[in-house]
Amino acid sequence: MPRYANSMDSHVLEPHSLWQENLPPSLRDRGLKVTHEGEQEVVIIDGVDVRRDPLDLVPSMRAGGHGDPEKRIQDLDYQGVWAEVLFPSLGIWLPLCPDAELQMEMHRIYNDWLHDTFLRYSERYVGAASIGVADIDKAVAEVERTAAMGFKAVQIPTSAPPERQWNDDAYEPLWAAVSAAGMVLCSHVGSGSDPVVARGPGGALVNWVETFFPAQRLVSYLVAAGVLDRYRDLHFVAVEGGASWIASLMERLDEGFRQHGRWVRPALSAPPSEIIRRQVHASFQHDRAHVRTLDYTGIEAIMWGSDYPHLEGTWPNTRDEIDKVFEGVDPQIRDTITHGNFERLFPVPAPPEGFYETEAEPAAIG
């Protein structure tokens, strides 16, 4: 029985100077930049202060392979992970850029860099094109451009811009383009809105919990507004928000569909739970409850992700963490959730025999 995993949730760390070096001179001053203020590393986009990390914490988020494709393969081998879908680290904040032109240009620069640095290096790297929605015409053009470059997935912000919710007709060309390109629609939690909701006592835990509500809201919109009904070949993955909530969301949506049916518009071809089972997936790192919900969700809805190299993830104990989550679980279920579902969405070459059993060392940090 093959024991390897494929990660639905992995991150590259972009060079701090990426946008400063690649934006046209007219936009450069306002592009994403990383600076130090006292004991903090600060990320600023177009005057908006979007992220602060204590400097003493920063090295723990910089595993050897964060920005280097060769060292990253070494870290993948060490974890027993064969393939992964790559999301940004700094770029996750790009939707917070208030200027549409600047935002769309910064997404394009990230996608070019990811392609040139990682996707060209190995088929084990699957690209999620980062797509801003500040300008839908440009978003559609970027979907088509990145599809032609070999990207297999599209990352949209989890929270819609306040003036345009996910059921707005304006998004229709975007859904159509992603579907026509045969790409998987993804959304990584924490993107699209300020991640700091609570301050003061309890803030750390409340903010962590808050990250998974927008993912549930986005799934609700995609199902209820009929997007997934209109594009039945379109798959959506909620990334890093855990997975056991899918069961309760199915029940809640079905309850509304049944009990409030006379107000449900547009009409749906099937109860929401069926649409979700057919087209929606969610990735977790540590969520143990999902294995108790499989009777509701079906196995295909659930995916695993390492979140490498972030603090919330399984690095550097990935092999042990997976063993713990799947202790006592049917090995076939484990294989489907840790790599089978990934391979259905993203055909990648299979690992060589004995891949998981081969011992490896992590890449040096730096």
Ligand code: MN
């Ligand atoms: Mn992640």
